[in-house]
Structure formats: structure tokens, C-alpha cells
Amino acid sequence: MKPTSKRKIMILTSGGDAPGLNAVIRAATRHAIGSYGWEVVGSIEAYNGVLSDPMKVMPLDMKAVSGLLIKGGTIIGTSNKGGPFEFPYKNEHGETVTADRSDELLKRLQYLGVDAVICIGGDGSQRISQQLYEKGLKIVGVPKTIDNDLDTTEMTFGFQTAVACATDALDRLHTTAESHERYMILEVMGRDAGWIALASGIAGGADAILIPEIPFDLDKVCTKLMERHNRGLGFSLIVVAEGAFPLGGVPQVAEERKPGQPNPLLGGVGHWLAKQIREKTGRDVRETILGHLQRGGIPTPMDRLLATRFGVGAVELIAQEKYGHMVALRSDDIVAVPIVDAIQKYRLIDLDHNLIKTARALGISMGD
Numbered sequence: 001m002k003p004t005s006k007r008k009i010m011i012l013t014s015g016g017d018a019p020g021l022n023a024v025i026r027a028a029t030r031h032a033i034g035s036y037g038w039e040v041v042g043s044i045e046a047y048n049g050v051l052s053d054p055m056k057v058m059p060l061d062m063k064a065v066s067g068l069l070i071k072g073g074t075i076i077g078t079s080n081k082g083g084p085f086e087f088p089y090k091n092e093h094g095e096t097v098t099a100d101r102s103d104e105l106l107k108r109l110q111y112l113g114v115d116a117v118i119c120i121g122g123d124g125s126q127r128i129s130q131q132l133y134e135k136g137l138k139i140v141g142v143p144k145t146i147d148n149d150l151d152t153t154e155m156t157f158g159f160q161t162a163v164a165c166a167t168d169a170l171d172r173l174h175t176t177a178e179s180h181e182r183y184m185i186l187e188v189m190g191r192d193a194g195w196i197a198l199a200s201g202i203a204g205g206a207d208a209i210l211i212p213e214i215p216f217d218l219d220k221v222c223t224k225l226m227e228r229h230n231r232g233l234g235f236s237l238i239v240v241a242e243g244a245f246p247l248g249g250v251p252q253v254a255e256e257r258k259p260g261q262p263n264p265l266l267g268g269v270g271h272w273l274a275k276q277i278r279e280k281t282g283r284d285v286r287e288t289i290l291g292h293l294q295r296g297g298i299p300t301p302m303d304r305l306l307a308t309r310f311g312v313g314a315v316e317l318i319a320q321e322k323y324g325h326m327v328a329l330r331s332d333d334i335v336a337v338p339i340v341d342a343i344q345k346y347r348l349i350d351l352d353h354n355l356i357k358t359a360r361a362l363g364i365s366m367g368d
Contacts, residue, residue: 170204216367
């Protein structure tokens with residue numbers, strides 16, 4: 001099949017939402033239609049749309065994607081509860097269980113006349129992409145996660161917007177912390193990797209940054225805070241990633257895994273940390289959980305640009321028939337990498353990373 005021959009491609013957004021999803025959809029649709037004359041459709045709420053009865057598939061044309069560049073969220077919806085290999089449903093006892101519907105998914109895509117799929121998603125979503133590719137589906141990936149923890153790409157879209165949101169929160173907490181001479185804790189997202197906490201902490205002038213890659217010593221954190229107090233600085237800002245944990249401890253779990261969901265819901269470390277610091281220092285400590293504010297809103301210009309480049313790149317992968325690959329950012333170029341390589345491990349922060357060195361050079365406590 002020649003790259004210019006008529007094709008029908010499907011786009012789906014899978015996993016958590018991120019600023020820039022719509023920009024990818026827009027770019028991929030415009031390039032596929034404008035450059036190749038292909039037909040484009042979107043599956044509503046990831047694979048749920050194809051596996052629903054009746055199927056929920058949305059035609060994507062130039063009008064449908066008009067104005068999407070600055071719009072947050074995703075017009076085709078997303079979900080982390082409809083993986084085709086562990087598709088949740090209620091059994092005869094009313095219990096939620098899962099079933100492998102991957103073969104049925106492939107048959108339905110064939111029925112729809114879909115030639116290739118673009119999956120926009122993070123680590124868990126791309127693992128599903130690899131499994132489907134191994135079953136014969138012509139699929140390409142676009143890396144998406146605000147956590148910036150997907151390996152083989154130097155950055156994922158959504159990360160810059162999340163960092164901007166967290167930095168803005170720190171700027172606002174700074175003034176109230178100084179006014180009341182309080183310790184302010186900001187809990188941000190970051191299950192396994194602390195990229196958001198580290199970047200926003202440096203940009204927002206935090207005094208301590210706690211990340212999953214460095215189990216923290218609570219006494220050392222408190223020592224840093226009291227040293228500032230003894231120098232006449234009665235307030236401090238602490239940024240903590242949701243997956244950070246103390247030496248010898250484990251991450252705080254807010255909710256256990258449910259059938260069809262890949263991971264337990266983390267959260268609560270900010271509240272726990274505030275209680276511990278309050279008890280050890282006797283100071284007034286307040287915590288703020290930024291939560292889903294990091295995922296929402298208008299994507300920053302840099303995220304729009306990266307998402308657009310990824311969308312165009314994904315269509316090019318299909319045109320070149322490089323299935324089983326994912327677009328990635330390398331040395332400011334958009335390249336193709338095997339999905340199987342991208343999911344081998346998380347992109348964690350190396351302890352020798354320049355951002356770690358920068359934080360330490362500024363006197364920021366990393367909790368160790």
C-alpha cells in the first residue's frame with residue numbers, strides 16, 4: 001500500500017487527560033486529511049467506544065477539529081478503565097470483574113474498516129498498544145503524561161502546563177506563607193517520578209523538594225526548616241510529589257486498585273507530612289493538594305507546539321508503515337522509537353541530573 005492511498009485511521013486518547021490532547025487530535029486530523037486525503041475517526045473514551053454497544057465512534061474532519069489548539073481536555077474523551085485485555089464488567093452477582101476482549105476489539109476495528117490506530121497515552125496505554133501490535137493491529141503511539149516519566153522521549157506534552165500550574169500555586173503560597181510565617185506544603189502529581197515537583201520547586205523558589213527517587217529523612221527536612229527560622233526566615237515552602245515517601249516507608253495510598261484499573265490511587269503524603277513537621281517543630285504548617293488542577297486548563301504554548309509536532313509525526317509513521325512505533329522528542333527532533341523500548345522502564349530522575357545539582361547548589365533540601 002502506498003502512503004498516498006486512501007486509508008481510514010482511528011485516533012483515541014487513553015489513560016489520564018493532559019493539556020495538549022486536543023492539539024494532537026487537531027494536528028493528526030489536519031495532516032491526515034490535508035496531506036493524504038485519509039478518513040479520520042475517533043473512538044470515544046479510549047477503547048470503550050469501539051467495545052460499546054452500540055459503538056461510539058466520532059467522525060473527525062476539518063470542522064470537528066477547528067479551534068482545538070487552545071482547548072484543554074479531549075473532545076473524544078479518555079478513560080483508564082477500558083483496557084481491552086482487562087475490560088471491566090458486572091457479573092451475575094453484581095461484582096466488577098474483567099475479561100479479555102482484545103480479539104473482539106480487532107474484529108470490530110476490521111468491521112469499521114479502520115486501517116491503522118493512533119493511541120495517545122502514557123506508559124500503561126502504550127503497553128496495551130504493544131500487546132495489540134503483537135496481535136496484528138497496525139498501531140502507532142503518541143507519548144502523553146504530565147508526569148514526564150515515559151522513557152525514550154525527552155519530554156511529553158502536558159508536562160510544561162503542569163509545571164506552570166504548580167509554579168503559579170507556589171507563587172501564591174509564598175505570599176501567604178510569608179505573611180503568616182507558616183510552613184506551606186504543596187503536594188503535586190508524580191507517582192514514580194518527581195519531574196513536576198523538581199521543576200516547579202526550583203522555578204517557584206521552594207526550600208525543600210521531596211521526590212520518589214530520593215526517600216526523605218524527616219529529621220533532615222525539619223532541620224532545614226529550623227535553620228531558616230533561626231536566620232530570621234519564619235516561613236518555608238515544601239513541594240512533595242504524591243509518590244514521595246520517607247526512608248524505610250512506602251508511598252501513601254488514597255484508594256486501592258479496582259478491577260480494570262492499572263495502579264492504586266496515591267495521595268495524602270502532603271497531609272501526613274504536615275502533621276509530622278507540626279509535631280517535630282511546633283510550627284504552624286498548612287498543606288495544599290494541587291490534584292487535577294495540574295491536568296486541566298489551556299495548554300502552554302510549548303505544550304501546544306510539542307503536541308502538534310507529535311500529531312503530525314504520528315501520521316507520518318502510518319504513512320511510512322512504521323507500526324509498533326511511537327513518536328518521541330530527541331535533541332529537538334521528532335523521531336520514531338519502538339513502543340517496546342519505550343515501556344521497558346519509567347523515565348525517572350537520575351540523581352546526577354542537572355536539575356538535582358541545580359537544586360542542591362541553591363541550598364534546596366532534597367530530604368537526604
